[in-house]
Amino acid sequence: MDLKENKFFSIGLVFLATIIFIKLLAALFRSGSKHRQPPIVKSLPVIGGLLRFMKGPILLIRQEYQKLGSVFTLNIVNRKITFFVGPEVSSHFFKAPEVELSQQEVYQFNVPTFGPGVVFDVDYSVRQEQFRFFTESLRVSKLKSYVDQMVVEAEDYFSKWGECGEVDLKYELEHLIILTASRCLLGREVRDKLFDDVSALFHDLDNGMRPISVIFPYLPIPAHRRRDRARARIAEIFSTIINSRKVSGKSEDDMLQCFIESKYKDGRPTTDGEITGLLIAALFAGQHTSSITSTWTGAYLLRFKQYLAAALDEQKKLMKKHGDKVNHDILAEMDVLYRCIKEALRLHPPLIMLLRQSHADFTVKTKEGTEYDIPKGHIVATSPAFANRLPYIYKDPDTYDPDRFAPGREEDKVAGAFSYISFGGGRHGCLGEPFAYLQIKAIWTHLLRNFEFELVSPFPEIDWNAMVVGVKGQVMVRYKRRKLSVDT
Structure with a gap:
């Protein structure tokens, strides 16, 4: 009996020693490997x-x-x-x-907002075709017509300001950019007749995107119910506009028209639902980011006078060369203003996290x-x-x-x-980057040429609590109307 026990004990020791040896050997190989998990x-x-x-x-x-x-x-x-x-x-x-x-x-949390059958609710091959629709709607020939509309919107909006006064720059730029986006993206029908209705609906869509929505996008909370009602009403409005254009044969210079005319590789035209979803995605991608970046650009120019002076000097040179005219090609010459916007965007990218699934x-x-x-x-x-x-x-x-x-x-x-x-990069770089720069340049070109500004509130802080990280609180500025000339 003792002999058997000793035999089993010896076998157990050998087994245990073997396991320890194998583990030590594996650890040795792991430590010698150049590869390891983070x-x-x-x-x-x-x-x-x-x-x-x-x-x-x-x-x-x-x-x-x-x-x-x-x-x-x-x-x-x-x-x-x-x-x-x-x-x-x-x-x-x-x-x-x-x-x-x-x-x-x-x-996936974007699907209830954008709607079914678009962007993140379709497989990659379909999504790539839909991104092609975006690319075609933002080619240079289209951007040129959009810039003309941006300039008109800016001139009309700021014509309502007085000779002098104080305004919340953040509020003003938010409202101008939604007007501009409505004209260039959503179409003349929305901009001229339905802006207040559609703007209110987009507000409910926007407020339906909460931090909890990222984890539970279909949670039956009041914000989500308002989001879903607004999404359904927007779909009805755009279906009516799309059908009206198709029946009348009218064609407009806007993203809506581009989506109406888009076709998949197999020849299938876009549906009303797809067009609506793509327009919502386009507005969500550009509205907040552009208004936030416009605000930061202005705040930094007013804080650092040497860059404001450089931007004004650039405007004088361009006015000497082109007169008062502003178009796509003239905006493209504004390298100083471009760098001022790019630097504001470097410091304050509205999308602070980019994610992928491995x-x-x-x-x-x-x-x-x-x-x-x-x-x-x-x-x-x-x-x-x-x-x-x-x-x-x-x-x-x-x-x-x-x-x-x-x-x-x-x-x-x-x-x-x-x-x-700031605009991502590679395969999923932001398709709207050229549109965004042109829009912000068009707005600040008008402001630089027509107003003097002074920042009267403290320099703004970052609003880390927002889904799209922006400017916290008001950005109060004092303005005085003037006309920049090549001699001033």
Whole structure:
């Protein structure tokens, strides 16, 4: 009996030693491998880093970047979010094909707002065709006609101001941009006859996009019920307009007309529902971002007088060359104003997080040469708000300095692709970027040429609580009407 026990004991020791040896060997191989999974952010059991993420993702990224580097993973309940910080590791994020990194799953919360059958409610091949419709509606020949409409809207809107006074610049620019978007995107019928009705409906759509909507987009709360009623009413309005245009044969210079005339590769025309959904998506993509960027641009120009003086000098030179005329080609010559807008957008990108769903394992390499394996199933995230302020790319990154984009300096290009990601980049770069710059340039060209301004409220703060991160509170300015000339 003792002999048997000793035999079993010996066998057990050998078995245990073998297991330990195998584990040590595996650990040795792992430590010698150049590949490993990203470090994990320390977090609470079960809920993980949910509370920290909801409190402020930028603060979280800043803290963990300092501790863990440019790639790290955060557990949130049953999901894993892997963050990429910097252009070196973000390249795959922007360039990967849809089968590897997709938008569809992470942006499903937009479906109740945009509607069925468009953008994130269709497979990738259909979505690509719908993006082609957007591209065609924003080609240069179309943009030229849109600019003419933007100029008219700006002239009409600011003609209602007095000789002098005080206004909330944020409020004024928000209202002008929705008017401009209504004319260029939604069409003359909406702008001339139905603006107040459609604007109120879009307000309900907008307010139906809450932080809780990202997780529970169909939760039966009052904001969602108002959203759904507004979406149904907007569909009715646009169906009537679309049918009227088709019956009358009338054609307009707007995005609505482009979508009406669009056809899929198989020859199928767009449906009324698809046209409505695409228009809603276009307005949501551009309205907030443009009004926010217009406001920041103005606030910085009024705070830093040297850049305001440079922008005014540019306007004088262009007026000497072209007179008072403003069109697409003249706006394209405004390099100083362009850099002022771009720098405001670098410091304050309205979309602070970009997300993808990983469908395949892949590897990224940091600028230090460390390689990480990113597993299938992770949500992958990058933050324009954080990446745009990396000190090894931008000198004094928290300082407003439009000249950092001037010829000979061009800090965003020196560091390589994806160093500036306010409009995203790669396969999913923002299609409306040219439209946005033209719209903001058209507005500020009119303001610079016709008014003197003084910022009378404190310099604005960032509203981190908004879904699209913008300007907190009012931006009060004192204005006085004037006419800029080449001699002033």
